[in-house]
Amino acid sequence: AQKVTQAQTEISVVEKEDVTLDCVYETRDTTYYLFWYKQPPSGELVFLIRRNSFDEQNEISGRYSWNFQKSTSSFNFTITASQVVDSAVYFCALSDLPQGGSEKLVFGKGMKLTVNP
Amino acid sequence: DAMVIQNPRYQVTQFGKPVTLSCSQTLNHNVMYWYQQKSSQAPKLLFHYYDKDFNNEADTPDNFQSRRPNTSFCFLDIRSPGLGDAAMYLCATSRVLLAGAGNIQYFGAGTRLSVL
Numbered sequence: 001a002q003k004v005t006q007a008q009t010e011i012s013v014v015e016k017e018d019v020t021l022d023c024v025y026e027t028r029d030t031t032y033y034l035f036w037y038k039q040p041p042s043g044e045l046v047f048l049i050r051r052n053s054f055d056e057q058n059e060i061s062g063r064y065s066w067n068f069q070k071s072t073s074s075f076n077f078t079i080t081a082s083q084v085v086d087s088a089v090y091f092c093a094l095s096d097l098p099q100g101g102s103e104k105l106v107f108g109k110g111m112k113l114t115v116n117p
Numbered sequence: 118d119a120m121v122i123q124n125p126r127y128q129v130t131q132f133g134k135p136v137t138l139s140c141s142q143t144l145n146h147n148v149m150y151w152y153q154q155k156s157s158q159a160p161k162l163l164f165h166y167y168d169k170d171f172n173n174e175a176d177t178p179d180n181f182q183s184r185r186p187n188t189s190f191c192f193l194d195i196r197s198p199g200l201g202d203a204a205m206y207l208c209a210t211s212r213v214l215l216a217g218a219g220n221i222q223y224f225g226a227g228t229r230l231s232v233l
Binding site: 105 | 148157158159160162165167172205207209213217218219220221222223224225226227229
C-alpha cells in the first residue's frame with residue numbers, strides 16, 4: 001500500500017539556520033509522483049513541488065531544494081537560511097492510482113516548522 | 118487572486134443542524150475534491166468529482182454529501198453534524214487529462230467548522 005512517513009513532527013530553528021525535512025515513502029508502483037505542500041497558519045495548502053519517479057535530479061528553487069533518492073525511497077526538502085515566513089506545516093505526499101479508481105494523494109502526517117527571529 | 122475560493126472561512130453550527138460549505142474555482146479544472154483535516158493531522162479525502170462523476174471514499178460517513186451543479190462550484194453538505202465533525206474542510210481542484218500523471222491539486226484556504 002502507498003505510505004508516506006514524515007518522522008519529524010515538529011522542528012524549531014532560529015532564523016538563518018538551514019533545516020531539512022525528511023520524507024520516506026512506500027509504493028507498489030514503478031511510476032509515481034511525489035509532492036511537497038506548505039500549510040501556513042492561514043490554512044491553505046500551497047503546492048511547492050512535484051517530482052516523478054524517473055527524474056532523480058535534485059532541484060533547487062531559491063532557498064528551497066529537494067533531494068530525491070529512489071535507493072532509499074526518500075524525498076527530503078531543505079530550506080536554506082530559514083526565515084520567519086517559512087513557519088508552517090509541511091506535508092509530503094505520494095500519488096496513488098488505485099485499480100479502477102481515480103488518482104489521489106496520500107499525505108504524510110506533516111511536520112510543523114517554527115522559525116524564530 | 119484566489120483561484121480556489123471557499124466560503125465561509127469560519128462556520129459555526131449546532132449539533133444536528135445541517136450545514137453547507139461551498140467551494141468555487143476560476144481554474145476551469147475538471148476535478149474537485151473535498152478533504153477533512155482535524156487538528157494536527159493530515160488532510161483526509163472525503164470524496165471527489167471527476168467532471169460530473171461522484172467518487173466517494175469507502176470510509177466517508179453517509180452524513181457527508183456533495184453536489185457539483187456546474188464546473189465552477191462544489192458544495193459539501195453535512196446533514197447532521199456531530200461534535201466529531203468539527204474540523205477544517207479543504208477544497209481542492211485539479212486538471213486531470215490523464216489518470217496517473219501526477220496531477221497537481223490546488224487548494225482553497227479552507228472552512229473551519231465548529232459544532233456546538
